[in-house]
Amino acid sequence: MIKVCLLGAGNVATHLYKAFKSAQDVHIVQWYNRDLKKISTYKNDVTIIDDISKLSEADIYIIAVSDDAISTLSTTLPFENRLVAHTSGSVNIHDLDKKNRRGVFYPLQTFSKEVPIDFNEIPICLEALDKNDLDILTHLAEAIGSTWYKISTEQRQTLHVAAVFVNNFTNQLYRIAHEISDAKNINFEILKPLISETAKKIQEVSPYMAQTGPAKRNDKKTIKKHLKLLEKENHKAIYELLTESIKKTHGVSSPPRTRKEKSK
Incomplete structure (x- = not known):
């Protein structure tokens, strides 16, 4: 079972939440967003928080926010040496704060909240600085039924x-x-x-x-x-x-x- 904390409330975050929630081998520990109203619809199904200092321990923290906010958000995480991955196609893996282990979990697809998505049809581009972390990312991609590709920042x-x-x-x-x-x-x-x-x-x-x-x-x-x-x-x-x-x-x-x- 992969324990996940999800950060963000946009299109990508919402579809990832649904995919993780449906996956047998994924447990969503928490869903964080600074504006709880945007994720309040799901409060009966998952623990939602707006205080980043209250993030619990998880195997991976998925940052699914706008590109401009990724780096800053990663610096505010209240822990070190945990796996943190963003979902952007254009942000460098090294833009994540180096106090944590860094990764990328990039689903290559167009997302609209109101349009259903089948992750069996979506390739996930993965990147990690450590082999063990790449293993976690691959297991997460496979858990939601996606085909995954190991791809460098430049390739991505x-x-x-x-x-x-x-x-x-x-x-x-x-x-x-x-x-x-x-x-x-x-x-x-x-x-x-x-x-x-x-x-x-x-x-x-x-x-x-x-x-x-x-x-x-x-x-x-x-x-x-x-x-x-x-x-x-x-x-x-x-x-x-x-x-x-x-x-x-x-x-x-x-x-x-x-x-x-x-x-x-």
């Missing part, structure tokens, strides 16, 4: 950048598509099967091989029509940027722009 930070591209940037493109379709009273639901198929396809082939569309085939007439249809300049700029990126990736050359075209 690179993964975090890549994740922004496949998640945050992609979602922004969904939002733009929603805005474009809404402007013409088109139901966004029509696009959802395409979104699903696009995501499904890269499970079978590489993103490079999965690429289709007017930019890849250098369909200048269609590209020109699309740009004319786009009413907002920022939408046009994004379309042009991504079109050029696809062309470059697939070796499709664009003719040099004339002085007259550049001045338009």
